[in-house]
Amino acid sequence: MMEKMIFGRFMPGDSFVHKLDPRSKLLFVFAFIFIVFFANNPVTYAGLLVFALLVIFVSRIKLYFLINGLKPVIILMVFTFLLHIFFTKEGNPIFEWKFIHVYEEGLRQGIFISIRFLVLVFMTSILTLTTSPISITDGLEVLLNPFKKLKLPVHELALMMSISLRFIPTLMDETDKIMKAQMARGSDISTGPIKERVKAVVPLLVPLFVSAFKRAEDLATAMEVRGYRGGEGRTRYRQLKWDGKDTLAMILLVAMTALLITLRS
Amino acid sequence: MDIQLQKVSYAYAKGTPFEKRALFDVELAIPSGSYQAIIGHTGSGKSTILQHLNALLKPTEGALQIGDRTITAGKKAKDLKPVRQKVGIVFQFPEHQLFEETVLKDIIFGPMNFGVSEQEATKRAHKLIELVGLPHTILEKSPFDLSGGQMRRVAIAGVLAMEPEVIVLDEPTAGLDPRGRKEIMDLFLQLHKERNLTTILVTHSMEDAARYADRIAIMHEGKCVLTGSPEEIFGNAEKLATYRLEAPRIVRFQRELEAKIGRRLQTLCLTEEELARAITAAVREERAGQ
Numbered sequence A: 001m002m003e004k005m006i007f008g009r010f011m012p013g014d015s016f017v018h019k020l021d022p023r024s025k026l027l028f029v030f031a032f033i034f035i036v037f038f039a040n041n042p043v044t045y046a047g048l049l050v051f052a053l054l055v056i057f058v059s060r061i062k063l064y065f066l067i068n069g070l071k072p073v074i075i076l077m078v079f080t081f082l083l084h085i086f087f088t089k090e091g092n093p094i095f096e097w098k099f100i101h102v103y104e105e106g107l108r109q110g111i112f113i114s115i116r117f118l119v120l121v122f123m124t125s126i127l128t129l130t131t132s133p134i135s136i137t138d139g140l141e142v143l144l145n146p147f148k149k150l151k152l153p154v155h156e157l158a159l160m161m162s163i164s165l166r167f168i169p170t171l172m173d174e175t176d177k178i179m180k181a182q183m184a185r186g187s188d189i190s191t192g193p194i195k196e197r198v199k200a201v202v203p204l205l206v207p208l209f210v211s212a213f214k215r216a217e218d219l220a221t222a223m224e225v226r227g228y229r230g231g232e233g234r235t236r237y238r239q240l241k242w243d244g245k246d247t248l249a250m251i252l253l254v255a256m257t258a259l260l261i262t263l264r265s
Numbered sequence B: 001m002d003i004q005l006q007k008v009s010y011a012y013a014k015g016t017p018f019e020k021r022a023l024f025d026v027e028l029a030i031p032s033g034s035y036q037a038i039i040g041h042t043g044s045g046k047s048t049i050l051q052h053l054n055a056l057l058k059p060t061e062g063a064l065q066i067g068d069r070t071i072t073a074g075k076k077a078k079d080l081k082p083v084r085q086k087v088g089i090v091f092q093f094p095e096h097q098l099f100e101e102t103v104l105k106d107i108i109f110g111p112m113n114f115g116v117s118e119q120e121a122t123k124r125a126h127k128l129i130e131l132v133g134l135p136h137t138i139l140e141k142s143p144f145d146l147s148g149g150q151m152r153r154v155a156i157a158g159v160l161a162m163e164p165e166v167i168v169l170d171e172p173t174a175g176l177d178p179r180g181r182k183e184i185m186d187l188f189l190q191l192h193k194e195r196n197l198t199t200i201l202v203t204h205s206m207e208d209a210a211r212y213a214d215r216i217a218i219m220h221e222g223k224c225v226l227t228g229s230p231e232e233i234f235g236n237a238e239k240l241a242t243y244r245l246e247a248p249r250i251v252r253f254q255r256e257l258e259a260k261i262g263r264r265l266q267t268l269c270l271t272e273e274e275l276a277r278a279i280t281a282a283v284r285e286e287r288a289g290q
């Protein structure tokens, strides 16, 4: 049941998006998060959506797979959509039935917010799906390097992040395993009445925490015996390479920003 | 309880790009009361089969008969608790399932989930802790203060406490010391006989499969490629090799011996005792012949 989740998952491939340098991808997504807020009319929102779909197409990740894997997020999106529809009371009423009143502005806002949400989720998922966790942290570390002057422990943060990303799938597998073992002992978290399910949480979480702590301890020991001393004076085995593709991506980003700013009302 | 797998196929993460087919049309019938071993190279799908046996996984194609329940692909199975109570699984490294404050509480967790009274469950725990070779005083300890081997035994006791009719073992002795291995395996055999259980053992130890099982199935790349008695399975070394398996030490020894003395013993021996007897008989025969 955990296997459909795509959050934090990496799907190797050799599309244009896969081959981009992690730095350009990170910059792109980071800038994109701000650019999304320039959109404020149907044309600009439609533009954002089309652009996101284009990126998905270029990355050769199947749209249905993406939507399937983002189900929890999409449920959240539908929920905000409904909130907007029912609670915004501006503009002309367009639909009335008993106590439900839908206004023009509500529908507008609902659709806009949903698109914003969807586009952001798509772009960030594409980032993690097309970039290995190691590249993401490498890219992040380089990008954050200037902040070292401000005494920000950049290397340590990057290491923490890469370790967390590395252990997400492991923990998922482990959860699955322990869940099955407890189900076999008659404690089922995935079916039955709520009361039973809540009771089944402890038998799942305790072993999970125990093994996570044990793993952390083992990892710390393993790093120490191999002489890890933090980031000072450390060289890299994997070198990042910025090439034409990445410059192209940046040009695209600037062009899109300019377009959005001209088209917004 | 008879168990029957009919053309069972299974794919992990079905419908995603990570889809991974693990079982292909597996046919396997396990009659009530038998001791079935399942052997095969790593990754051949043994653990995947086991998880079907109490409906933790449902076949993506085919059907599965457990006693009078049929579990088919696509159909939503309601209330699997009775099945789970009757089929107890000891998973690979079962010590990871311990979670309670005391060993006693952990052992009675399973039976109490299936509606056994606390009193009755406690009684079972006391009996079982002795059976798995641990002192009674351990019942009051935290399971996390025990050694790996002790944890394993506690976890096994926790599954046995549910008093299942079918017991499914996924490499129950991996990582134990040789003596502990034998103790645990002998315990399962004893229970198998006393309680007339159906036992299904997944193992990498050909010796265990030869010594304990009365039927063996070989898994290879997600398919069940060969079934038969231990003699049939281990008598054919060439075939075993194609599945990346080896006959038990004792069988290899017998073959080497036979090659050396230039004659065949009457039977294929699966244990040291059997081989000793066969050799004695052969020597006697030789002397009588002279």
Ligand SMILES: Nc1ncnc2c1ncn2[C@@H]1O[C@H](COP(=O)(O)OP(=O)(O)OP(=O)(O)O)[C@@H](O)[C@H]1O
Binding pocket: A003, B012, B013, B020, B021, B022, B040, B041, B042, B043, B044, B045, B046, B047, B048, B049
């Ligand atoms: N949760 C999972 N998700 C995806 N694939 C899996 C999962 N579990 C197992 N597999 C795959 O299914 C195949 C069969 O795995 P299985 O665990 O049944 O093998 P096994 O015979 O028990 O091996 P071992 O002897 O190493 O325990 C393997 O190729 C494995 O990679």
Ligand SMILES: [Mg+2]
Binding pocket: B046, B047, B048, B092, B170
């Ligand atoms: Mg296995």
